[in-house]
Amino acid sequence: MPTRIIRGAMQSRLLENLNPEQLAAVTLPRESAMILAGAGSGKTRVLTTRIAWLIETRQVNPLGLLAVTFTNKAAREMLTRISGMLPINTRGMWVGTFHGLANRMLRAHHRDAGLPQTFQIMDTADQVAMVKRMMKANGVDEERFKPRDTAWFISAQKDAGLRPGSVEAFDDHTRQLVEIYRMYEAQCQREGVTDFAELILRSYELLAKNEAIREHYRARFAHILVDEFQDTNRLQFDWLKLIAGSQNAVFAVGDDDQSVYSFRGAKVANMRDFEREFNAGTIIKLEQNYRSHGNILEAANVLIGHNQQRLGKNLWTSESQGEPIRLFEAQTDFEEAQFIVEQVRDLKATGVPLVEVALLYRSNAQSRVLEHALFSAGLPYRVYGGLRFFERQEIKHALAYLRLVANPDDDAALLRVINFPTRGIGARSIEQLQDAARAGGTSLWQAACSRGGSKGGASDAPKKGIEGFVLLVDRLRNECSGITLPEMIEAVIERSGLRTHYEAEREGADRIANLDELVNAAAQFSDDPMRMLEMEADAESFASQGPTALAAARQAAGTLDADAVEAEADAAMMAAGFEDMAGMGPGGFDGDGEGDGAGDGGTPANAGGGVESVEPADQLLIQFLSHASLEAGDNQANAGDDALQLMTVHAAKGLEFHAVFASGLEEGLFPHENSLDDAGGVEEERRLMYVAVTRARRRLYLTFAQSRMLHGQTRYNVASRFLREIPVKLLKRLSPTYERGGGSTSFDRPRTPSSYAPVQVQAAPKVEAAGMPFRIGQNVRHAKFGNGVIIDAEGRGTDARVQVNFGREGVKWLALAYAKLDAA
């Protein structure tokens, strides 16, 4: 076969239509580099084309590169695009999220990492529950140390790479937190569970401590590519450094203007530090935007220009100005929703598919009103975020039973279901169990077994309940051997009594449906080709456990031996038209070739067998549970339908739409009030706004409401400062279809920085007929605080007091007898 000709043709096709900067980035030599990629500048394209180019020009074997993203969606997207560009099988490639890849590495080397093969991953809720248990057990004051905050503290330490012994505590409070951290950590180890941050920290430590493993991965991954680099935290930064060593090239793509995850430990400073710490030779800026029309882009540029802390970058487009940005001021959140419904209908009527329309908001709570309006209007929509599938309580209950089947020492799982459905085990019994477990240094499960079994004696009622529970789980475990994953879940749902329980519940129909959906999800997962990725990781674990283990694995696995793996990899290469690469070691540089191959061989279930006598079906179960933790799943099923897309601005990062509605643009909401006091908080909110604006290709709506129901009460807000930062010439004011009288509004007022106040409400309710000259919703002026709006009032005559929202100056109660307030 004339390989050279094919290769030449493919190469030119790959690099077609790249602009000079993109081309330079894609074809950089093997050295670390930072690509400063603005919104819509073809970031993902550059990343994936670079991967394809490296493979296609034989600079690297597909298995010799590592590509890291933050979201599962981004990882999937990358794999899809790569397979679209090259006729290769992406299976087995290390492309995934930090957490996913760390998990994969830990599964492969669980012994060296000090974890049981069956280790589970707790989500945030589990983590908080565990912290709470630790605090209770050790008599920590729950008033002074809130479980949520403490869990957050622990994660933050891990994100910084700090174990309890390394945290610097200068005050009692911190010392106590560290103490809880220490207990938490010990408990996790006892139970064989991890949390999100632990995956990466543990993986980091594994690489740091174990030279053989470190060198293995360093030899393998000649090219490391990182997406959304601005979102990396310190630990992830160090993790990358460790894998890269001094030889491997790290291709980092990021945009400091889109850094919106500092609350989760992300450090924009990592982008600056990269150059120095990774010896980056090159920095390339991608500034041509291919997404948005001129007006939208200009608005984004001006907006982000208000930030001081920037690496500096200015997007441009060759597109025309396009439509003006539409601005709508509603009186209420309800009216805002109505307006959006109208506009969406118009868009739909002009032929815009609803999946091309996004409805964005700052916080999940805002989706309710919008959903209500859309539902009433009969417009199909899909909400991202919020409570996701695997986070629903019925799903977590079912999964907890499965977790116990996989690992009975998982205390969190046990506590979740030991009395659900209720079987007469109350707080007191559980407490006794916990005492026994602590005394014996065992898991709750072990305590439950000895309690139910040996300690016969008195005819305790709780003993019966616990005994029944132990029996149930044991029976489930027996039943689960030798059946498929969906069958296991079916068995759990039936035997545990979950189905019966929810059938009896008034609102249980949805929950039953979700449980059935879980069985479906498991069936799909069992057939999912993506899952093979994980399978292969296990094949690798044999390799890294040395020749003896490898030999054992070969025997035990039957179909899987090193030769088969290599044959498989070669076959894939041949199929891809890379016959000259077949037989080449991974990475194209090293020669170890330690079974870094795909290992399904047509009998995937066998790949995980051997070594620790974990049954294939159990292996699948463990993978499914990891999957459930790491990818919480979407929360609504009908993904294929043409539906309006509802999501937070955070969730929208990386996406683009024909039309975008950014709603709730009010002071206190966006920018969010919680972010106003900390340094850099507003700048991060502004970056978030920048993300929202740059999602739109052709049409952008900015909406806000003067009053809004939030947490059960009406709040009177003023227009977001971000709206004022957008040049008026780019905006077009819209009115609702039913024209309300003219009159100035908060948006028309003089744009002094401190006047984020006024709102005009036409029919404000009268509070007090006599002795109260002001009405709720009325605009007022105060000599010191500036313009504001009345949001509450009480008393009359000389006792009369009003509560005024002065926007940036805050919300204040003022006594009319003293404060001189004028109607504005």
Add this chain to the structure above:
DNA sequence: ATTAGTGGTGTTTTT
């Protein structure tokens, strides 16, 4: 010992 009912509290963004 469990459950149902009540009252207080607090709220961003997510792998």
Add this chain to the structure above:
DNA sequence: CACCACTAAT
């Protein structure tokens, strides 16, 4: 409003 912790009734 939604979630928790606590209390009173079973």
